[in-house]
Amino acid sequence: MFVGAHVSTAGGLEKAVERGQERGCESIQIFNQSPRMWRPTKYGDEDFAAFKEAMDDSKVEAVIIHAIYLINCATTDKDLRKKSRDTLTNALRIGDGIGAKGVVLHPGSTKGEALGPALKRAGKVIAASLKETDGCKLLLEQTAGHKGLIGRNFDETAELIELSGGGDRLGLCLDSCHMFVQGYDVTDEEHLAAVLDEADEKIGIERLGAVHVNDAAAPLGSHLDRHANIGKGEMGRKGLAAFLSEPRFEGLPATMETPGPDKKGTSKAEVTLAKRLRREGLKRREK
Numbered sequence: 001m002f003v004g005a006h007v008s009t010a011g012g013l014e015k016a017v018e019r020g021q022e023r024g025c026e027s028i029q030i031f032n033q034s035p036r037m038w039r040p041t042k043y044g045d046e047d048f049a050a051f052k053e054a055m056d057d058s059k060v061e062a063v064i065i066h067a068i069y070l071i072n073c074a075t076t077d078k079d080l081r082k083k084s085r086d087t088l089t090n091a092l093r094i095g096d097g098i099g100a101k102g103v104v105l106h107p108g109s110t111k112g113e114a115l116g117p118a119l120k121r122a123g124k125v126i127a128a129s130l131k132e133t134d135g136c137k138l139l140l141e142q143t144a145g146h147k148g149l150i151g152r153n154f155d156e157t158a159e160l161i162e163l164s165g166g167g168d169r170l171g172l173c174l175d176s177c178h179m180f181v182q183g184y185d186v187t188d189e190e191h192l193a194a195v196l197d198e199a200d201e202k203i204g205i206e207r208l209g210a211v212h213v214n215d216a217a218a219p220l221g222s223h224l225d226r227h228a229n230i231g232k233g234e235m236g237r238k239g240l241a242a243f244l245s246e247p248r249f250e251g252l253p254a255t256m257e258t259p260g261p262d263k264k265g266t267s268k269a270e271v272t273l274a275k276r277l278r279r280e281g282l283k284r285r286e287k
Ligand SMILES: [Zn+2]
Pocket: 141, 175, 212, 257
């Protein structure tokens, strides 16, 4: 497992690697453009080369991209669907450029419309974006399940993967906080193992490409997507230690998206703490 954090790309893609290095990250997650705007940040071959060079010179082993939240592949609005497709395609193109382990996506929202047709619309957009790009994986994130956000359970994601063509580039991202507020108690080794058995049966565990490590500011089953700092939420240190030491997460980037002690994002101290909790979790499992 590569423990790390979401970091800013302000000043250039390679700056993200620097920020990761400063925090002791083994993996980083970035936005490929401002998450509040449709306008893409223009990155070309020189940016990709600078990023890769920075990665080679650092202890950061893996990078993932988080696609922006404005994307809604399931919308009935044709114009918004087109924007979503172009934006997703661009994220995958940058993922190919920098050698990302995947682009994490919240697939979209039903916005109160019927689920079946919404999944079909989303599947078409995703399939098109994959077709327009080379090899970067697309990791569908399990969401907190609020306000019709698709990815509320493994059946929904399994169906969406099918409708998106079912290819090898389609993967899964599990967020500890989202799983917890969905009602899955992933703070317990046995429960977590059962959750992964279900993911394996419905989706295939080989599709799991990344995890997000966040404590939850809201209770189990609340469906509220509020991340807490590591050890400061409902999951707690022991609960996150179980998540961080799960054997089936071995080899995956595990990035935090916490508010941070000063609301500036995940801190170095949190990265250090997460690594320690992982070691503690592994020790507990040996017993
Ligand atoms: Zn997440």
